[in-house]
Structure formats: structure tokens, C-alpha cells
Amino acid sequence: MNAQHAGSNNVSLDLTTDGFTLTYKQRVILRHSDKVPCLWIGAGTADIEMFRGNFSIKDLLREKITLKNITVTAKNNGWVIRFTRADDINATLFISTDQQGRLELRVKNDSPSYNRIWLRLAAQPDDHIYGGGEQFSYFDLRGKPFPLWTSEQGIGRNKKHHITWLADCHENAGGDYYWTFYPQPTFVSTQKYYCHIDNTCYMNFDFSAPDYHELAFWEDNATLRFECADTYIELLEKLTALLGRQQELPDWVYDGVTLGIQGGTDVCQQKLDLMRSSGVKVNGIWAQDWSGCRMTSFGKRVMWNWSWDHERYPQLDKRIQQWDQQGIKFLSYINPYVASDKNLCKEAAERGFLTKDANNLDYHVEFGEFYAGVIDLTNPEAYDWYKGVIKKNLIELGCAGWMADFGEYLPTDTFLYNGVSAEIMHNAWPVLWAKCNYEALQETDKLGEVLFFMRAGYTGSQKYSTMMWAGDQNVDWSLDDGLASVIPAALSLAMSGHGLHHSDIGGYTTLYGMKRSKELLMRWCEFSAFTPMMRTHEGNRPADNWQFDGDSETIAHFARMTSIFTTLKPYIKDAVSQNALRGLPVMRPLFIHYEDDPHTYTLKYQYLFGRDLLVAPVYEEGRSSWTVYLPEDDWISIWTGERFAGGEITVSTPIGKPPVFYRKQSEWCVLFASLRQINS
Amino acid sequence: MNAQHAGSNNVSLDLTTDGFTLTYKQRVILRHSDKVPCLWIGAGTADIEMFRGNFSIKDLLREKITLKNITVTAKNNGWVIRFTRADDINATLFISTDQQGRLELRVKNDSPSYNRIWLRLAAQPDDHIYGGGEQFSYFDLRGKPFPLWTSEQGIGRNKKHHITWLADCHENAGGDYYWTFYPQPTFVSTQKYYCHIDNTCYMNFDFSAPDYHELAFWEDNATLRFECADTYIELLEKLTALLGRQQELPDWVYDGVTLGIQGGTDVCQQKLDLMRSSGVKVNGIWAQDWSGCRMTSFGKRVMWNWSWDHERYPQLDKRIQQWDQQGIKFLSYINPYVASDKNLCKEAAERGFLTKDANNLDYHVEFGEFYAGVIDLTNPEAYDWYKGVIKKNLIELGCAGWMADFGEYLPTDTFLYNGVSAEIMHNAWPVLWAKCNYEALQETDKLGEVLFFMRAGYTGSQKYSTMMWAGDQNVDWSLDDGLASVIPAALSLAMSGHGLHHSDIGGYTTLYGMKRSKELLMRWCEFSAFTPMMRTHEGNRPADNWQFDGDSETIAHFARMTSIFTTLKPYIKDAVSQNALRGLPVMRPLFIHYEDDPHTYTLKYQYLFGRDLLVAPVYEEGRSSWTVYLPEDDWISIWTGERFAGGEITVSTPIGKPPVFYRKQSEWCVLFASLRQINS
DSSP, X not given: OEEEEETTTTEEEEEETTEEEEEETTEEEEEEOSSSOOEEEEEEEEEEEEETTEEEEEEEEEEEEEOOEEEEEEETTXXXXXXXXXXXXXXXXXXXXXXXXXXXXXXXXXXXXXXEXXXXXXXXXXXXXXXXXXOSSOSSOTTSEEEEOBOOOOSSOOTTSHHHHHHHHHHSOOOOTTOBSOEEEEEEETTTEEEEEXXXXXXXXXXXXXXXXXXXXXXXXXXXXXXXXXXXXHHHHHHHHHHOOOOOOOGGGGGSEEEXXXXXXXXXXXXXXXXXXXXXXXXXXXXXXXXXXXXXXXXXXXXXXXXXXXXXSTTHHHHHHHHHHTTOEEEEEEOSEEETTSHHHHHHHHHTOBOBOTTSSBOEEEOSSSEEEEBOTTSHHHHHHHHHHIIIIIITTTOSEEEEOOOXXXXXXXXXXXXOOHHHHTTTHHHHHHHHHHHHHHHTTOXXXXXXXXXXXXXXXXXXXXXXXXXXXXXXXXXXXSGGGHHHHHHHHHTTTOOOEEOEETOSBOOTTOOOOHHHHHHHHHHHTTSSOEEEOOOSSGGXXXXXXXXXXXXXXXXXXXXXXXXXXXHHHHHHHHHHHHOOXXXXXXXXXXXXXXXXXXXXXXXXXXXXEEEOOOOSTTOSEEEEEEOSSOEEETTTOOEEOSEEEEXXXXXXXXXEEEETTOTTHHHHHHGGGSOO | OEEEEETTTTEEEEEOSSXXXXXXTTEEEEEEOSSSOOEEEEEEEXXXXXXXXXXXXEEXXXXXXXXXXXXXXXXXXXXXXXXXXXXXXXXXXXXXXXXTOOEEEEEEESSTTOOEEXXXXXXXXXXXXXXXXXXXSOSSOTTSEEEEOBOOOOSSOOTTSHHHHHHHHHHSOOOOTTOBSOEEEEEEETTTEEEEEOOOSOEEEEOOSSSEEEEEESSSEEEEEEEEOSSHHHHHHHHHHHHOOOOOOOGGGGGSEEEEOOSOHHHHHHHHHHHHHTTOOEEEEEOTTTTOEEEETTEEEEOTTOSOOTTXXXXXXXXXXXHHHTTOEEEEEEOSEEETXXXXXXXXHHHTOBOBOTTSSBOXXXXXXXXXXXXXXTSHHHHHHXXXXXXXXXXTTTOSEEEEOOOOOOOTTOBOTTOOOHHHHTTTXXXXXXXXXXXXXXXXXXXXXXXXXXXXXXXXXXXXXSOEEOOOOBSSOOTTTSGGGHHHHHHHHHTTTOOOEEOEETOSBOOTTOOOOHHHHHHHHHXXXXXXXXXXXXXXXXXXXXXTTXXXXXXXHHHHHHHHHHHTHHHHHHHHHHHHHHOOOSEEOGGXXXXXXGGGGXXXXXXXXXXXXXXXXXXXXXXXXXXXXXXXXXXXXXXXXXXXXXXXXXXXXXXXXXXXXXXXXXXXXXXXXXXXGSOO
């Protein structure tokens, strides 16, 4: 046995006759021997088909080879391990620590013909794993493989659900448990370390095995970073120090609900008037059809030409100013594609700003009965031009925010200005898109004042995407794609370093006979009052869905829940600032603050909203009571004032009073207690 | 270039600087070079889960390695090619010809730790491929992979069909296009060669690529045999000379329909009397519940104890004799499992005749609300004992036949007497089961007099399984699992060397809301009149299905179709004898006799019944006309006498008059013309 140490003794490499053990701050990271190797290389060709953001991905694998033999060389700041199998089959692992004391592992295939790597990290059978970006079906990732590829999230996302089957039959759109707009090659282990990978290639993180995590990379190299901490809070601080943190939200966000309205200036005004006169706190109008519409069989679709449609929204510029004086913001919509039949696309094409096909012609993506060109964000001129479109057409108009939609659809057979393959750029695309929006704010000095929200993401979205939303849930109660799914989505994103998350109140996808019920809309509304932003969406087929102005009871419910939300403003603002300062997410898994309670590690449908509120949303239909797990603490029901010491309790949960508890020792006790005065 | 020849110049090996081309009678069989290799070896662990005969199969692949470098040594009768990559990564290919002039390729991994082989055979883009055992969804196998593993055939067998989805949700039972009771690693190429593999391991034959066929073997060795011919007829003769041929059928088979009846002696008698008095030609009663019943949620299930149930079938022994004198045979049922709660299983257990689990305890398989032990057919004593059960309980009772059901369910985690892994024995199991039945007939001198029919099969079923039936079709019109699917099943089996095939008239599986309609039963009946055996089945939920005695019109239809069938007796008998003598299947693809007509290679729902009848079954609901393709010949409509020279024609097809044509030059013209005299 030959133990070697590096980086202030934080990293040690213990050599055996046929292998090694790599330890980082008492965590075993890698184990290798002839019989139980840790590294494979291989060669394959990705077979990737895309239909409307739904991907079918196969690896036509030609080779997969275990690398058994090793040669270790000590270097200044670590080691170089050369893995060999035969003359032309070998790879090198560089082990080092950086100035922050992070462990860095870099694997590189020595022959370029090998474009696959499998690395097995050591694991303990009882480790839990969190993160992987935004995961809707599982919070603890242990026990399953998680392919990481930004795409549509799927409709239904569970092969045993009928909606999924229908969506699969129609457009291969049903999805599966790992489909997500926002994957990220980052995970946190309950051994209290994070592991983050720098690459953007297709990856598959397989947490199925008891004694290892197998990370597969569809590239000839991979860089892994590890950092440890004594607490999860400290660990998240370190992770967000690496990846970046979100700014604080504009102050107006806390002043009410953002109403998703379509149909033109007058419709917006009428609905706004109705809601405000009924006591609903409204902070803005979000009109995604500000640039016009087209009808498709999917429903009404926005016209992707990103300029104010004067016909549909007459006098919008003046109205935006009037509304602003009344404390009502106007939010619009944009995405990184331009409709092939409209003038913005023509301009982009003329300037050579669209991505290309194999014949060097402009690539047009089919988006469901219409086509759109892809702005080549790797071309600095195209990027700047599109940033200019945002500045001029959205910010100058007076938009206080917008949905920066899409980002997941970069086809892998398109060709980019920067010469990098679209397969490698695919996952990076949402971040380029976020950065383009972010810089438009930055360069107009609107950061912290104007807000855009995205569904697509990847590493870097932490810094550039000012707010995430959960994408397109079904307007139903399903665990994998309904209201419930938003909770693990927020928590897994929190463990991946993005701490700002909200969702379409009522969900979005209205297909295959689904219709949003009044109860679903009301439950979703009350849940959203305990997230950092409240925003409604009509759904893709508004007429099939119950809406916020569906009846007076619904409006009264919105009045109540927005009053609660706005009353919580100072508390939420404080939580958001902790996220901005320290990377402490606004919606947090319980185990972050109750790490000694093993049960908290298994909860995926409860969360802490800031430090002091425990929220257990009702995500089933027809429920009048709900069972909640409280970790040991002094808890007070926010609606009844009843006290609880911890454990599993069942409480009455009429609509408008979701299970929410606050800590007795909170400095916000008076504020919390005041919520009981708000009329039901 | 260095050309070497072996085996009377039939085989040549042309060497290049980095590879070779192996040619067999002008067909290029293998091509190998550094850049385009033909051989891979690897290592994996099969992850196989079984639930009621439905298998979920994954390969946990550890390695897959191209073997690039070769060393060729000439031997007496061929060559030995050693493929190497590294010291511990190599395999050997033995090339030789046998006394019949067949080309034999034997691949063997040199290290036992490599238990996977991928071999790419050279192909031409326009080759068609047929065989693969019994294939229900595709006849031409080109363009898809075909895993070869005996299992349930699936319910629905098409992921876009609702029935499939329901079956998948309930029991992972929906299946897919390649699921079959009877796979076989044998195919015929339109280059007019067959390729047959001796192994029984899990294989995957992938015919997707334009320039190669990739054969994957989950074993450390594989033996391939090739033979060429100038015609398909000669090729099938050669293939069946290798694999064995079926005996002629008992004469009584041609004398009418075998009525599937359940419910006891009296019910059988009543239905028999009704049918015969209505003019239906009946050759026998098939009573699968002769050994008793149990009720499950799937429907009524046979009691798996394989002895006459005196209570349910009083005086059966005497009645069998009476019926026999009237020309009515009695057929029963058996399978290779014994119900755990009954005495036959107890006896087998006491004698140590059941397969074992990992703790060396008797293995009991769950069959749907009951368990059964697996008779260990690799134990000669157990095999003989079970053969004795067949002789004593079935043959001595006077059964003229039986359904020898199942054979596909050998679990891969059971342990066998012969020490071979159940994963390797799994595909061989149906043949052991067939052989056990066959020898029971042989040893009691009943071959050609008593008939058993099987659904499960593999290489060797040609010799041992006296008749195949298509298994459990849905009682519907679906292409992948209804009436239509029986036709490619018969034709693919024909191209695999088994020429006797029939099906349950009306289908079997009655689940998820399916109910057999009168029209379906009648269309299936008229199709079956042009197969070598007519036999009905009530289905698993008889009360949900239209039955042969459903109304007088149905009975009259059976009278008409059985008259046609019995009138054809000398012709069918002659076709069956050609199958026995030369391996010419009774139901034949058109291209066998019209090989110059390229369109015939694409037909999967038409066939020749013997040499002179062309049959195009109506397999859609509500059709009164049907379009048929006739290859160039002198054709006469069997119902109208109208003459056709060839091409696509549309004919009227009322029920009872399916599209059937005979060749004007047939020696059976008078017989065929006489069918027009049979009353409708």
C-alpha cells in the first residue's frame, strides 16, 4: 500500500498492486482494480431524431472497452493516471485540486476515435442523490438512470398513463420520467459532496447500482469537479459560488399575481379591472400574444415575429405607461426562433444569422404546422442582433418582463457558426439563450427591474436565467406531469444551484380530453402563493380550461391567496435575498435544515419556503384533509394557530387553506400570525 | 490479392493486406478489413425478468470490442482465422465445409470471460430476408432487428394500439413486433442461400443495415451453416434435410373441423350432434378441460394435473370409443408444467423431477393466480416419467391428439439437471417438450395416427412437433395480433423449415373489452378451410365470444366451409405429403413458385395453398370486395370460374367466398371446379 497525498492532504491516492483508491476529504471518490475497474472508453454514433422537441436518442455503439492497467505519475498538484488496455486503447485521468480546494478530475481518451467514456464513482448503498437539474418525477435520483438532454418534458411522462400513450402515438411526445427542459450534470450526495461536470455533451448518470454511480459521456473527454462541506447549506453556498447565483427579483413581483391574458388591449383591461375590483392583488399582465397569433390544431399559437402587433394590441405603448402608473407591469413573450414566413426571419436570413443545414442552406425547424429559423447564437453578430431585438422591441416598448420560451429544440443535424457540433451545443443552447436575455437587461441597466423567466436550462442558467418556470404541466392531477410534479422540480433545481422557481397556475397542456377543473386551478393558486412568483396561464386551449375569472368563488380565492402572498412580501423578499447572497434556494428540501432526520430525505412533495415556512401542497383531487410530516421543531399551523412538535399529522385542508406551518422561533412570527386575519 | 479455395472450389477466401472476403458459391458471406471489420466480442450480463411468459430482457454490457487483426492458416478443409486485438482479446473463426458441401463457420471467443459475439455477414441493399421462425408482424425481415427468444407472443404486439398499452400496463404483456412463441435462428436470403445457427442462446438478428446483417450471440461461441441452391424449392429441400421434416398428418384431420368444446361429456355430445345434424363435417372434439378446471380472473383455466376428470367428463373412456366408431376423434390437452397444488406435481417433487431454485428447492412458476412446477426435461428419468404420463393418461385413454401447450416459460433463474444454464436452455425447451410428445407417439406406434399441436418451437421442432398452431391471436382484426397475423406466421415458419401450420378459428385472447364478432369467426373459418387443419377455440372468455353454434347462419357457414375443406382432402393430403417428402410447405409464399416476379417478394397476406391454389384471406371487417395480386399464370376464380392472367384485381368477396384462385394447368382442376357445386 502506497498512500500519496496532495492539496493540503485533502486528496489522497492509495495505490494497491493492481489499482488505487482516490479519497477526497474522507469521501472515497474512485476505486479501481483489475477486477473492479472504474473506467471504460468506447466509440459510438449518436442516432438522434427530433420531432417538435421530442427526442428519440439511441447510441449505435461500436465499442466499449474496460481500461484495466494503470501507470501513476505524481505531479505538482496531484497525479496523472494513464489507463491502458492495448496500443491504441488508452486514456488519461488528471487528478488535481484548484485554488478553492476543489477536486478536479479530467478524463481524456488518448485516441480521438474513442468518443465515449464511462466512469464509475464509488458509492455507498445508503447514499441519496439529488440534483440533475430540474427533475419532475424523482427527487432522490438513487435507483435509476438519468439521461441528461434538454428537451420537451413530455406529456404525461409515465408510460402507464393513458395521456402519455396518446401523446406517444400522436407525436412521440409522451416522454418519460427523466425528460426535462432543464437537465444539469450536477448532483449532491448525502456524503455531503457535490459533483459537477463541465461538459455539455449527452450524458447518462446511472444511480442504479449500490456501490457505484456510473457516469456516461458521449464525448472524448470529461471534467468533473467535487467539493465537500459539513452542512448542506454550506455545500449549496459552494456549489453556487462555482455556478453563479440569481439576482434578487424585481420588487413588483411580490405585489400580486401576474395575470396571463391573451386577446388584445381591451381584453387585458377588462380582466384586470374585474380582478382588481374584486380585491385581487395584481402586479402585472402577461400577454404572450402581444406579437400576434396563428391558429394550429394544437391551439392558438403566438406569432413568432417578436414585435408588437398593433392590430391585436392597439395603443399598447401608451397603455403600458398607464398601467405602470397603477402598479401594473406588462410582460410579453419571445423565444430564440423566428417564424419562417415573417419579416424578422427574412432579415436574419439575409444577414446570414440562421443556423444551416448540411447543404449550407438555412435550417428551418418544424414547430407544429409552421416552420421557424434558428438564430445562430454562436455567431457573435447574430447574438448581438437578436439581443438588439429584445432591447428594441421588448424593453423599449416598456415590457417589465417576458417569458423567454424554448431553447431545447436545437436540432443535432444543424450546423453552427462556431464550428462545434450541434450535438455538443444542444445542451448549451438554453444558456446561450438565457445569456442573450440577461445581457439585454444588463446593457440597458434593467437587471433587478425587468424579469424574464425560462423553462429551458443547463449549467450557467444559475447566473443568466433570472427566474425559472416549470414549463408545461398537464392541466391535471397526475404525479408525473401535473401539479405535484412542480414540487420535486423546484427542489431538484434547488439542489442544482438554481433557487428561483415558479409554475403556470393551473398548468398548461390541454390536449387529449384534458380540461382544467376549477378545483385544480384553485389548488394550484394556493400552492403558488408559497412560491416566489404567482403567474397564471390560460393553457394552450383556453376555452377547455377553468380560468381565474371563471366565477366569483374563483376570483375570491385569488383575492385571498394574493393577499396572503403580498402579506408575505417582506419574508419572501428576505428568502430571495438569501438565495442571491448565499445560494440558499427559496424553496428548500426539508433535509437541508433537518439533516439528522432520515425521513426528510424521502420527502418529495413537501418543502420549506424560506427557513420558517413548511408547505405541503394538496395535489390530489377532492381532498378535505392532508397528511403532513413535520420534522422535530415547534410548528404552528398558519391557519389555526395550533401547535405541533413534529411527526406525521393529518390536518383539515379546505381550499384556500393548504397545509402550511411556521416555526415558533421564527423572527417572522407576527407576520405569519397576521395571515389568519385575511378573509377566507 | 491472394485467393484460396476449399471444398471443390465452392468456398474461396480472398486475402487483402488487412482483411479478407469469404465467398461461398458466388455469394459473398463475410468481408473483413481494418476499417470495416466483421467481428466483435464482448462481455455482458443478461438481465432477464419474466412475468407469465412475458420477458423483459436487457444486456448489462461491460465490453464490446472490435477484432481487427487477423492471422489466416489454411487447414485440410478450410481455414482458421485468428482475430486479435490485445493479449487477452481474441477469437477464432473456423471455416470449413461438411460432406454435404455446406459452409460451416464456427466462431469461438478465446477467453471464456467474453460471452458476447457480434458477426456481420455481407449483404446487398436489395436482399430480402425471410424466416426467423414464426414472425407475426413482418414477413420480409429486412430493415429491423429480430431478437430471438421464445416467449408469449404479446397481446396486441403494437405499441400504438390501445390493447397493447392496456396489456403492458396490466402485466407487461403487450409485446412487440418480434415477440413469438417460435423463434428460430434461421433465415433465407434472396441471394438464395439459407443461414442457420446451431446455438440456442439469446440472439438478435439485425437486418437494418444496407450492407450487412449483424448477428449477435449471447454466448462465447456460435456455429453458422450455409447452403445455396438454384431455386427456393431446392433451398427449402436442403434446409429441411438439415433440420428435419414433419410426418404426414393423420388421415382423419382432413375429414372436417375439430370442434373446441369445453364443459363435459354431455356438452360435447350436444354440440357435436347439433353441428353434424346441420351438415357440418366434424372430425373430432377437442376438449382442453378434460382434466378439470379452475377459475381465475383471466377466465376459466385448465386444471394442470393431466388426468381425466371423471366428474367433469363422466364415461369419457367409453364415449371416446363410441365417437371413434362414428369417425369423431377426441383430443385433449397437456403442457410441461404441473399445478403445484395437485398430485402429479407432488409425485414429480417426491421423485426430484422438478427444476430447482438457487437454494436447490423446487421451482414454482406463477401462471396467473396459481403456481406450477416445471418438469425437468433435461433429467432423463423425469423426461421418461412425463412421457409415461402422456402414454398412460392421454394415449391409453384413447386421445387421438392434444394441444401440447406452452414450452416458452422456462425461467432463466431456475436450475436444471443437465447443468446447462437455463438462459441457454430456454430456447431449447419447446423442442425438448415436442420431443417428449413425439417419442410418446413413436414408442406407442401412433405416429401418423395421433396428432399433437404446439405453439412454442425452436430449431428441431421441424422433426418433433407434428403440427404447429399460431398460438393466441386476439379475437380482433388487428394486423399484428388478429386474423391477418396468422398468414405471415405460417409463411415465415414455412421459410424456416416447418410446413404445417393452423390457427384457432376465431382467435383466442378475449381481454380488455375485446369480443369476437360473428363476422370475425366466419372470416377466420373460411380462411382455415385453406390451411391443413380446421380447429375452433372458444377463447379464454367463451361467453364474450361469438361461437360456432352462435346462430343457424354461422352453423351453415361451418357446413359450407368444412365441405370445401373435406372436398379438398386429396389435394391437401398431396400437399402435406410433399411437405413430408421434400420439405415443401403446405402454405407457401408466392415467390417460391414465381421467383422472377419481384412483387411477390412483398406479399405477406397472400399465399399458395399447395402448388395450385392462391389464397388471399379477407382480414378486414365489413369488406365485400378484396384486391388480390396474381402473378402471371392462368388463374381461375374458384367461386365464379372467371379467368385471370395476372396483375392486381379486385373481386367480390361475400362471406363464404374468400378470394381463392386455382391454376388452369393444375391436375386438380376437376376437383377445384367441383367446389362451385357446394351450397352457399
